[in-house]
Structure formats: structure tokens, C-alpha cells
Amino acid sequence: MMLTIYYASIARSNFSLTSNRSLSPEEIDAKVKCLKDNIAINASTSFIMSALLHQSNDIVVGAWFKMGVGGNYINDSNVNGILNTNFSAAAIFRASSLINVTYLNLLLIDDPKDYRQLNDSRNGTVVSSVIVANLWYKNNESERTNRSLYFKKNNHSVENTSNNNFVCVYYDTNTSSWDETGCTKPHYNTTFDRYECSCNHSSSFALLWLPPRSRDSGFLAEDIASLVFQSISIVCFLALIIFDIVTRVKYPNVKLKPIDLLPLVSNASTVLLFIFYIALALTVHTITQPSKEDKCFTSATILMFIVYFFLMLMFCTKTSIGYFNYIQFVRLFPPPSFKNLYILLIGSLIFSIIAVLFVIGFNSNPSFHIIYLHANLICWFKRSAIHYFLTIPVCIFLLFNLIILVLIVKRMVYHVRNTTTRHPSYSRMKKCVLILIHSSLSQGIGWLTGPLILVSGNTAGHILSWIFIICNGLEGLWAILLYIIIRKK
Template identity: 45%
Template sequence: SSSSTSTSTTSTTSTSTTSTTTSSSSTSTSTTRTTTATSTTSTPTTSTTTSTSSSSTLTTFTTTSSSTTSTSTTTTGYTPDVCSNSSQVALPNGTCVSSGTGQEYSAGILNTGNGSSVDLANALSLYVASVNNANMSRDANSTVSISIIEDSLSKLNNISITLRSDTSFLIAQPLNHSSNDILLGARFQRGLGGASVTNSTVDPLLNSNTSVAAVIAEQSLLDVKSLQMFIIDKPTMYENVDKKTNKSLASSVVMGSVQRVSSESSSMNISLYFKISPEYQPNVSATYLCSFYDISNSRWNETGCTNPLFNAAFDRYECSCNHLTSFALIWLPQSQLGSYGRTMRAADIASLVFQSVSIVCFLIVIIHSVTIRAMNPLLKFQTNNLLPLISSASTTILFIFYIALGMTVYTQTPSEKETKCFLSSSVLMFFVYFFLIFMFCTKTSIGYFNYLRFVYLFPEPKLRQLYSLLIISFLVSITWVSFAAGF
């Protein structure tokens, strides 16, 4: 026998229908399934079916569905590190397999890109664990490019998930801007694993021995609806990826990606913290760079990133960048040009070239004038002849020291943990300051002397007066440089 009851209620926001059916059966089943999705408007429908028999059987299905736009909140506790055999990794279903099999399995999901957001997140964690547990396979079917890894991370935009393992940390989370504790980034400490960084945890987490960390300024997240971060402790897949320079990996790799509310793109202020990984410790004197991997050019690039500063308290380097991608600490031998991310720009080269040409021209003028006067006994030096020579000489000396300072800054490097200017550049810097001020004071003195010559024709100003003005220019210059050196 069966009975059916139907009730319908209607309002401005919802419509509800309930149906109940009872019947007999000889089979015994007990199943529960729940799926939840949310959006701004909803029309929920609930159906319950109950089947009974002498063996007391219960089957329940509950479904809540929504309209066009949905956000799934799924959290998984998956980790590939649960296998007792260190040469094995665990698949998302819990099966322990060899690292090679795990690499092939995860690479298949990532390369096709057809899996769900949870599948892609699990595959990222599994792939990193697999390539770190064994020699990385170079087979095309088992290898995932860096561009696919970054693209897979950017697809995790409809879930809230956190994956922890011994080799990586992944977090993808919608941002609740009304909360006082918003997600800002992630950190990882070797041997302890990773953790998220929020408003309330940013200070204690960063003031610790973190291997790598990334924190985005809250102001940069105002137009962001979800944030994804992925930290790879031992980034095997990033080794030897730069075939165009001699830059080498020195730290873990951290990746960041966001989904914005609007289509407009704005800069991201992200602070980065790197410790030098023992396996990437340079065997020569090195210069460190805060770099991102430029996929289009297949090289490490420092554009948009500051020079890393060494924090002796935590034995790490700290820098910031204005965009999101894959970041790492990179090192170069100190002998190479471009230390601490400095490279000769076109404007720098043009400046040095034109200053060199100016120096040559000034020297030609000075030598020619002195030679002509010395070789002709009828000619003698007069005050008005010295004015252009003094002006040219002061500018020439300034340009010489400026070029010396520029070449020193671009070619000489300090020790890897030094944060202040090295001695030679500091000395040259003060010489440049002095001659810059002296040049302007000298030209001002010469201008005033010419004013006296043309306004007061008789008697002509004496050479002693010019010397007095030059001495005053020297005193003013040395006073200002001394004042600057004191601070």
C-alpha cells in the first residue's frame, strides 16, 4: 500500500514542495549523500523516500540545488605522505603506489586539465611529492611544465581547500572582506610543514624561522574574490629551467594567483621571505636576486621586484614584488655584471657614453687653449680667459667621478650578507656630491664675475676677486658634503 501527501507554499522569495512515499521491499540498503551549492537566489526542492522491511532498512537522499552561479565549499584532508614506505606516495583514494606511478597519475590529470578543482589541487600536491621522492622522470607523459602548474593553480577558484604535505603547501580560499581575519598568504617551514597567513597570524609567523613565506598587502586584495597560493619546498622542476643566463635556484618556490571581482588589473604588493635551501647553497661567493620565472622567455627575471635585503635575525632574505607568479631567490656569481639585480639599462649606457664624449670635448678645449697661450709669446693669460676653462674643468672632474661611481656600483659586489654600501662606492658618492655642488657654485661665481665685468667696465674686476669667489664656492661645497656625511 502507499500514500502520498503534497503541500505547496509560495512567497516572494521561495517555493517549497514536499512529497512522501512509503513502500515495502526485501532488500537492505543504507546510504546518505549530501551536496551543497549556494548562490544569491534559490529554489530548493526536498524529496524524501523511505523503504522499510523486516530487516530495518533505511535509504535517505537529500539534495539542495541552486540557480546559475554556484560556489562549492570543499575541504579535503588529503596528503600524499601517509604511506609507510618512503619510496611510495598515496593517491587521493588512499592507495599507496610507487613515486613513478604517482608522478604519471598526477601528470595525466594536470596535463589534460579536465579534472575538478579538487582533482587539480590533489594532483599538484601529489606531483610535487612524487618528483621529490624519486628521480624526476623526463618522459613527456610524466612531466608537467611550469606553465601548466601555474595554470592549474589559477583554476582553483571555486573551492576552499588546504593541502599539507612534507614537500608542499597549497591553499585556495574565497576571501571574506567583511571578516577581520582575512587570508593574506602562506608560509612553509621545513620539517614542520606549511600554514596560512592571516591578519591575526602574520606577525608571529613571520617572526619565526620560516623557510619561505609570501604575504600580500591587504590593500591589494580589495578587488579580489579568491586567493590561491602554492609553496614547493624542494622545487625540482624549477632546477635548470633558465637556459639563457647563469642564474641558479637558491630557495623554495612560492606561487600566487587571484581571481578578481572586476576585469580590471592592478598591481599586487607581495612581500617575500626566503631562506637559502641547503641543497642549493652556492659553492662560490654569490649575489642573490629576488626573481620570478618568466615563462614567455624561459628565464628568471627581476622586473617588478626589489633587491633582497638580508635579515640576520632570521638568516633569510626579504624582498617585494608588484605582481603574482612563481617567485624564488636566485643567485649569481659575484664576478658577473648586474649584482643584486642591477643591470645596465639603455638610459644608463647612454648617460655614460655622453658623459665620456663630454669629458673628451672638455679636455680638448682646455688643452688647446693652454697650448695656444703657451706657444704664442704675444699672448698671456687674462682673467676673462680663465672663466670658461674653470667652468669646463669643474664639469669634467664631476663627470669623471660620476662615471667611476656608476661603474663601481654596477660591477663591484659586497659580501652576500652585507646590507650597507661598500666603502669604494661610499667614497666616490661623496666626491660626486662635492663636485656637483662645487660645479654649480663655480658657475655661479663665474656668472657673477662676468656680471661685474659687463656692468662695471672700468676698472675691470681683479683676478683676486675671482679667486675669492672660487674659495667661497669650495667652502660651501665642503660644508654641505660634511653635513650630508654626518647624517
């Protein structure tokens, strides 16, 4: 009853929402979840129900609501009849999916003013009624159940909208934002002027309109900073190559040892990744699709696969070189053979090829379609797929490198405490290893923030994005410092 009065109050034109007078989505979800009785409260502004299922053969499978009229139950026997009528919003479950459900709780809100004030990183606007759903399962064993959702664009929606600018979303309480993961793309029903989709969460649902991104819109500050830092690293690497070529011509007898080239090889794998990432970002930005499109065009898709290949190759290469350094500085005897390193690098290449072939294979299956165009900024993995193809492999690589780093640092500390020689070569070696350790730490911290960005709110996500950009963009600086020490006589 309280929720019915609350939404009747905020429906009044002279009612203003303030932080101490409005309920948060979390509070509304909690109140709907608390319902556990056969009740149905109908009003012109909302409809709330809690139905005890399996009391008869004709079970309740959902509810509908019509603006200015109210709502009612939807039973298994009258689903088809209800679907052939005009209503503002509806939620319907398949009867077969409710076998293990004891109570079905639904709240349909006609004018969700409080939900329209929620922040959305894409500047989306709620243009429909809001549906809050909760299921009570037998033995408290919850499971994901698809529910069909029907939304009609309400009177407060934006004007001049394209049908392809709409997405069905649920409210993610973990990130305090709207998310379309687990929801299908809405289909526009021309007969009844409504949008139809399905979602597999128990939460608050709505139809969100995304504003078109103008063709000449600029990059975000984080995007510009990322491109700048990556460009600096590329310039630093090219400067090192040019300087080394000039030095070889001028001083033919001065040559780098093969062991001194390992950091440059590691840096080269990152530079190749940066080059193709910049190419991908600029391609997407300059060859902009219509704002309603979220499908990657061909050139962006190809570049995305190349970027993913070099991303995997970078992690494999750095891990291989890290393991080689572990043999060199920790195990010591027998001394490492470069033949083993070549085998590791070839294995890295093969692994990267297999990884990108898996991505291409999954994306070619229409039922998966794991990549899409993120707001005309980048072609990359969908949120639902990124954990399998990026987060988990990156975390495994980082864990392995962390173990290697700890062992090498431990050996370095032991060596510093017990060494008796003051030979300059030992001093240079220590400085080189220290720079490699700092470089590994900065990049490790940067990549660790990647998975956290996906589960953080807007403010925390922006902060973590800057940490990610700065830490990974410093590799060019570390390469310059390392090269200076190696060349120092």
C-alpha cells in the first residue's frame, strides 16, 4: 500500500523529488521482495501484486498496466488475449519456468520520475513505465528465468527518436546504473506501437533511449589521454631504434648483448599493440556509422581482432621474458639458453593465434555475437563476454608474472645484502633490474584496474580509467631509462 501511495504522490505535477523524500531503486526492490501474500493493489499510477502460485491449474504468469486505467493479473489462460490489447507495460513469464517458484511479485510504475533521475554513463533517458520483478523460489534456490517485457513509449518521452536507439535495460545495484546485459534488443511492434524484449534478471526494468552520437563529436578526456600516452611510448621506442642505428654506424665496435635486447623486445610487443589500438580508435572515430548502429563495421572488426591478437601476444611475450629472467637471476645454474626463449616466444605466437581464432569463431555465430560498437568510440567485447576472453586470461598472466616478480625481487634483496664486489657491471645490472621491476609494477597495477573498471560506478570507473591509462602509458619512459643505463659506460 505504501508504494501505491508513494507513486500516486510523485505523479502529481507539483510534487518535487528530493533525496530525503524519494526512494532509491534498492529500497523499492527490497519492498517488492518483502511481499509474500496473495495481494493486488491497483491504482491509476501503479499496480503492485504478490501471487501465490500453483493454487490452481490457471496460474498467474505476469501483470499488465495501462496508463490512467490501472493494471491486473495475467493468467496462463488469457496471455494471448492480453497481448492483443493496448497497454503501457507488461511482464510475462512462461508457465513452465515458474515450476520452482512459490511467489511472483511485480510492481508496474506508470510515471517513474525517480528512475528518470538516475545517472547513466551514456546519457540515456527512461522513456517507459518501470517494471520491478521478484521471484520467491522453493528452498531459496534461485535461478535465472527469462521474462518477456513489453513497453510503450510514454507521454514524457523524448521526441524525434529512432526505433533503433532504444534498449531494454535492468538496474544493476552493484554499479548503480542501467545495464542491458542479459536483455535482448527490443523489437518494435507496429500494430500496438510498443517495444518487446526479454531479460533474465530479477530487478527493475525499463526501456532506455540513447541519444544519437553526432558524427563530429570528440573523444572523451580519457580517450585523448590514452592516445597521447600511447603515442609517446611509440615515439620513445622509435627514438631508441633510430639512436641505436646511428650509434652502430658511428661506433661499429659498440654492440648490445643479446640479453640487453630482451626489454626492447618486451617494449616492442606493447608498441605494436598501441599502434593497432590507435588505428582502431581513429578508424571508428573517422568512419562513423549511423548513430543507431551498434554493430562493428568490417574494417573495425578486423582491427579489433588484430588488437586482441597483439594484446594476447604482449602478455605472452612479457610472461616468457619474465620467466627467462627468473631462470637468469634466480635459478642461475645452468645458465639459460636463448633456444628456450625462442621456443617460449614461438609458443606465445601460437597461443595468440589460437586465442584470436576462438574470438573470431564465437563472434561468427549469430547466437553469441560477442563484440559491438561502443557509442561510436571503439569496437570491442560486449560486457557479457569480456570476462571470458580478456579478464580471466589477463588475471592468469598477471598472477604468473607476480610470482616471478616476487622471486626475482627476493633474489635481488639477497644479492644486494651479500655481494662484496663494487664492479660497475653489477651496479648497472641492479639498476636495470630495478627499472624492470618498477615497469612491471606500474603495468601490473594498470592492468589490474581493467577488471575493476567493469564493476565500478561512474566516479570510481573514471578514476580507475585514469590509473589504467597513466600506468600503461609509462612504458616508453621506462624503456628510455633502461636504454640509458645499458648504454652507460
